[in-house]
Amino acid sequence: MPIYQAPLRDYQFILSELLNIYGRDDLQGFDEIDAELTDAILQGVADFTTEIMLPLNSQGDTQGCQLVDGQVRTPEGFKDAYQQYVDNGWATLTSDPEYGGQGLPECIGVFATEMKTATNMAFAMYPGLTHGAYAAIHAHGSDALKAKYLEKLVSGEWTGTMNLTEAHAGTDLALLRTKAKPVGEDTYAISGEKIFISSGDHDLADNIVHLVLARLPDAPDGVKGISLFAVPKYLVNDDGTLGCRNGVEASALEHKMGIHGNSTCVMVFDGAIGELVGEPHQGLRAMFTMMNEARLGVGVQGLGVSEIAYQNALSYARERLQGRALSGVKESESPADPILVHGDVRRMLMAQKAFNQGARALMGQQALWLDESHRHQDKAKATIAAKLAALFTPVVKGFVTDQGFKACVDAQQVYGGHGYIHEWGMEQFVRDSRIAMIYEGTNGVQALDLVGRKLLADKGEALGLWSEMVKPFVAKYLEDEALKPYLMPLMEATTDLEKATQYIVANGVKNPDIIGAASMGYLQILGIVALGWMWARMAVKSQQAMTAGEEEAFYANKLVTAKFYMSYWAPQTRSIRYQMERSCELLTQLQDSDFD
Amino acid sequence: MPIYQAPLRDYQFILSELLNIYGRDDLQGFDEIDAELTDAILQGVADFTTEIMLPLNSQGDTQGCQLVDGQVRTPEGFKDAYQQYVDNGWATLTSDPEYGGQGLPECIGVFATEMKTATNMAFAMYPGLTHGAYAAIHAHGSDALKAKYLEKLVSGEWTGTMNLTEAHAGTDLALLRTKAKPVGEDTYAISGEKIFISSGDHDLADNIVHLVLARLPDAPDGVKGISLFAVPKYLVNDDGTLGCRNGVEASALEHKMGIHGNSTCVMVFDGAIGELVGEPHQGLRAMFTMMNEARLGVGVQGLGVSEIAYQNALSYARERLQGRALSGVKESESPADPILVHGDVRRMLMAQKAFNQGARALMGQQALWLDESHRHQDKAKATIAAKLAALFTPVVKGFVTDQGFKACVDAQQVYGGHGYIHEWGMEQFVRDSRIAMIYEGTNGVQALDLVGRKLLADKGEALGLWSEMVKPFVAKYLEDEALKPYLMPLMEATTDLEKATQYIVANGVKNPDIIGAASMGYLQILGIVALGWMWARMAVKSQQAMTAGEEEAFYANKLVTAKFYMSYWAPQTRSIRYQMERSCELLTQLQDSDFD
CATH class of the missing domain: 1.10.540.10 (Acyl-CoA dehydrogenase/oxidase, N-terminal domain)
Structure with a gap:
């Protein structure tokens, strides 16, 4: 295990x-x-x-x-x-x-x-x-809705779901067809079919509160006509006890690549009674206000599974004896050296470790920005934090789940043949983590959100706010000889980010399809720079603690991992920028038949 | 389906x-x-x-x-x-x-x-x-052995297996323990347990001929004491009919991530009767002579699954309607545009297509080198072909299965949520293709084979032979304005290959662990350049055919794909070289505790 x-x-x-x-x-x-x-x-x-x-x-x-x-x-x-x-x-x-x-x-x-x-x-x-x-x-929700549901949801006595996707309407919620018909004061009958509903039905709790996107009869077309409803599995009596079974049911379980322990359901709503959450036709806006938190949650999945995969790969690499170090026998009393001596095993492991710890720091920063956006006494500062959190939402979701999945694949690779066998657990990590790149907006959608909304529509304001944090930080420590090795590679990567930004700004207006073609490269570059920023900050803190003579092993470990990040991860921005500059225009010019 | x-x-x-x-x-x-x-x-x-x-x-x-x-x-x-x-x-x-x-x-x-x-x-x-x-x-095999088995194996009436791996001896065959005891003239009793045996037992054929690595009683330790035996499931009578069941049995099926339709078995040999194939203690040499062909076969798996994944992703991208093109509505009569309009979907698809067709050309070239090595009337030319095939064996196996798997992951991504659902078939492609990176020598082993044996031990001779083909080719067409866009990026990537070679040669002697640390990067660079060479040659042929007015659609398609390869794949070598130059030494210096 x-x-x-x-x-x-x-x-x-x-x-x-x-x-x-x-x-x-x-x-x-x-x-x-x-x-x-x-x-x-x-x-x-x-x-x-x-x-x-x-x-x-x-x-x-x-x-x-x-x-x-x-x-x-x-x-x-x-x-x-x-x-x-x-x-x-x-x-x-x-x-x-x-x-x-x-x-x-x-x-x-x-x-x-x-x-x-x-x-x-x-x-x-x-x-x-x-x-x-x-x-x-x-x-x-209204006060009545809050009174009805929140305590039970907070305690976990009841659980909840999010019902967005329909078979023909995944990314494009404008297409969704589920209907809500008024049937009484503040109540509606919801009818339609939803797919990919995580935790849609189960036996863990007495009741399940489904949050459902549907259209009212008078709804305008498209995304402006979508409302949000709370639809319980069992209706709730006025005294809080459970009443009848509502008209909602799991009609099938999806057969998935992974996360088998979670019940991903096809949900059928057949005149199920629900109540409106928020204003009519404002359902998508209601969902969007929770999006940063939800996407942070998915990003953390990418990190979490990558972390346990790393720990196991490291443990295996220390125990598994195969071959000898190229520089000569390391453990002469053993029939072979542990595979941790091999350069490529080290490369895979350090790439995972440097990613995980960098991503973890970024998750903490992102969560703190969210906290500041909700809790800061100074409204101006709350607004700045909200802008930064919005900018980095596609990074913590898209970049971290992409790279987290790759890290799981590498961790599996460390196991050789055993990595492919179920009992060792590694192949499950690969299968489970794969979904995080898809749900809560595919990573392609994250990239488009980053470049379209967070960069261009925002006219670079949030990116500018962030740059104003990074630049003085780099300048402050660049002249410190001990810290220079951590700052120089970050500065180089930042240059690629700036050039990539310029490329998109210069070309995206003339040819809007460039924005989509360049978006994933941009997301990856920003992700690498963001983790580089966290690593440089961690290096500074660790260097200071080392100088103060504290807990040397911990901080020395941080410093060597920071150095690896800067020498292995940071240089990746260069080729991604070249790819962007050289291939995007061609991509937008291709005809349908060019793909044959 | x-x-x-x-x-x-x-x-x-x-x-x-x-x-x-x-x-x-x-x-x-x-x-x-x-x-x-x-x-x-x-x-x-x-x-x-x-x-x-x-x-x-x-x-x-x-x-x-x-x-x-x-x-x-x-x-x-x-x-x-x-x-x-x-x-x-x-x-x-x-x-x-x-x-x-x-x-x-x-x-x-x-x-x-x-x-x-x-x-x-x-x-x-x-x-x-x-x-x-x-x-x-x-x-x-001896003439007797050939007479006994070959016709049935050629026709497929009987099937065969390769029994190498033991639980504690995967990559490091020196550790293997299965024993062979002489029990009569030219016969041996084989005892031991083998794992991960593909097609180990099944109901498709009347007999199965297991090729088994085992040690004779007088065998020296390590790889020099391993012999190869042919061990049939049913003993074969002198008249070719089947006799008794032999002492070999599948004791378990492995529970795998994919390739579920293939029976991957734990095989127990309990005094099973077998005959020696080749000389005593020369079993590994016997296996090595088939290695180029076997590894080509695995590389082709990486390509084959990537190709079908691409075809389906393209088909889905043409049919699935979600969102609108950033440059404006493309199909106004539909509720949404097909997702093929989106830049990031195009990027994923073209990356797959350019890889598949480039890899396919390389497979053809590699197979032809193998043919030349076996069939050339001129022994000197056969030797040259053999050297080139040996050099590129780790590329066709390691690079193509790595990138083929990634292409399957991208193809799955094109499907969004449906990519994660079994019924659509894409997640199976990901699970199936994953094994090709592991078996027949993990891709890390391929990388080490490339740098250790094919580059350094060979003193660069094979690489030199190949360079002498690439350089005049590039020089010949570089001045042709129509062809220059295909040649320049190849030349740039070749420069990275040369610098990477220099880095390894300069540092690998002083610090042999560098060889392992740099090996995967080197494999990836050589793979990108090799496919680039194939693409440049395909571009030249296509340009010539276009000029001759032949089948314009086919050759124009090749040219645009070649252009994409040069603008998207070729630039990747730069960052890989930077990673190598900057991180390898650090990797070799890490202590065990640095991984904590």
Whole structure:
């Protein structure tokens, strides 16, 4: 069975030293948290995920979910584990105290999510979707709706889902057809079919609150005619007890490549009773307000699975004896050297490690920006944080899930033939992590969001705000000989980012299709630079701590990993920029028959 | 169900125009082939693979193989399809006419393999392994052994396997423990356990001939003490009829990520009777003589699955309506434009297409070098061809399976959520193609073979031979304005290859671990340049044909794809070289604890 060691020291480093989150009295509620509290919470999640969730991961994959008489059964052990999850209060961490939540900031919650995803991605999706439903109702629901649902969703007693996709309407929600017919005061009958509904039905909780996009009878065409509804599996009586079964049912389970332990359902709504969440025809806007958080959650999946894959690949590379080091025998008492001596195994492992730790730091930064956007006392600063979070949302989702998947493939490769065999667990990580590149907006959609909305429509304002943070930072430390090796490669990569930006700005207006053709390269370049920025900041902090004589092993490890990032990851921007500059125009000129 | 259209026109182009294989009277047996014969054969394989093998691919994946009472059952339909395969003579194409083969060259056989792999990789492995066993006995077996086995293996009436790996001895065969005890004149009792044995047991044929690596009692330690044995499932009587069941059995089926239709077995040899193939203790040498062909076969798997994945992704991109082109509505009568209008979808598709067609041309070239090495009347030229084939063996295996897998992942991505669902077939392509990066020597081993043996141990001779082909070619066409756009990027990439070579030569001697650390980057650079060379040659041929006014659509399509290769693939060498120059030394200096 795969092993897992929660990266608790890394969390401390990021929260306390890198992001400096304690004692921030400018952020509402941050005065109530300190390192001791954070450590206790993250340790608790580490224990729960490692002891309860991890042992269920492989069997969840093997057994999958079953649909029996219209009711989904989750894999063995899931129900009991979920009950413990609820009883221990792990569902409540970042939710509003008014409804029973603990009110913790996102920058702590994001690491709880990482551990949950690493140990059992399919299981973690049940509370993950619930939190999404909670957030939608919390942000847009009427007081009555909040009173009806929020406490149960916060505690985890009930779960939630998001029903967006229809067979013919995936990325393009403008095409969706599910209908909502008014049937009484504030109630509607919802009819239609939704596909790919994560956690759509299951046996973990007494009720499921489906958040459903549908069209009212008078709705305008396209995205401006979509409304959001809350549709419970069981209707809820006025006293809060459960009433009749509602007209919504899982008609099938999807047969997926991975995340078998999560019930991905085809949901049929046949006049199911629901209530409007937010204003009529404003459903997409309601979804968009939660998008940054939801996409951060998916990005963290890319990181979480990559982390556990790395830990296992490293462990295997230390134990597996095959061949001898090219520089001569390293372990003469063994029949062969551990494969960690081989240069290409080292390359794969360090590429994963440098990515994971860089991505983790970026996740923390992104979560803190989200916290600042919601909690900053200074509205101007809250607005800046919101802009930065919006800019980096496609990066944490698109770049991190792309590279996280590749890291899982490399981790699997370290195992050789055993990587292809189910019992070793590595191939499951590859299959599970693959979905994160697709759902919550494919990574191509993320790239387009980045270049179209966050760069061009924004006229580069958010990018400019960020550059104004990066440039003085680089300038400040570039002349420090000890830090120069970490800053120079970042500066080079930043130059590629600037040139890529110029390319898109110069060409995208004349030829708008260039924007799409260049978007994925741009996302990758920004991702590499963003992680480079986090690594340079981590290097500075680590160098300072080393100089102060603290915990040398930890900081020296950070510095050597930073150096590897700068020498292996950072140089990738050059070729991506060349590809963009040389191939985009051609791509836009191709005829349909050129693809034959 | 996935569609498939065999790329027959591309095969013609490669064989007839690019490689010019017809009328080669300097190659033994080539006088018997002409375009008409080749077309008929490849058309026949196209029909068989598309009509018989493709419909079994998905159900083979779903059903998998079953082990019942020590006997493996293949998925429904496989037995009947295999019988047709044998009856139609498809097993015999490239085998020796002395034993019933058709004696066709490898450069034709390789494309038959591509079609078989594309339509049903798991099924194609049964005859694939059989051909390997045939080749081993043909090259090294005694006359008695040849008489006993070859005809049946050539026809496909019996199948074959290769038994190398043991649980603790994968890449490092020096560690293997299976024993062979002499028990009579020329017979041995083989005992031990082998894992990951493709086609190890099944119900397709009456007998299975296992080629097994084992140690004789007096064997020296390590790789110099390994012998090769032929061990049949059923003993063969002197009159060729089948005798008793031999002491070899599949004790388990491996649970794999993909290729479920192929029976990957744990094989237990319990005093199984076998005969020596070749000389005692020369088993690895016997395996090595077949390695180029075997690795070409695996490389072709990377190409074949990538090709069918591309065809389906393209078809989906033309039909799936989502969103509108950034440059404005393209299909106003539809509710949305086909996703082929989107720049990032185009980028993914063209990257796949340019890779597939470039890789296909390289496969043809590699197969022709192998043919020349075996069949050239001029021994000096045969030797040169053998050296070139040896140099490019790690490229066709390692580079093509790496990039073929990535192409499958991109093809899956084009499908969005449907790519993750089994019924659409794309996720199977990803799972199936993944194994090709691992078996027949992991791609890390290929990279090490390239740099350690084919570059350094060879003192650059083979690379020099190849450069002497590339340089005059580039020089000849570089001044032609119409061809310059195809030659310049190739020249730039070649410069990166030269600098990477210099880096390794300069540093590998001082610090041998550099060789391993740099090897994968070097393999990728050589692969990109090699495909670039094929593309430049295809561009020249196409330009000439266009000028001659021939079949304009076909050649224009080749030229635009060549241009895309040069603008998207070729520039990738720069960053890979930077990574190599900057990160390799650091990789070799890392301590074990640096990976924590």
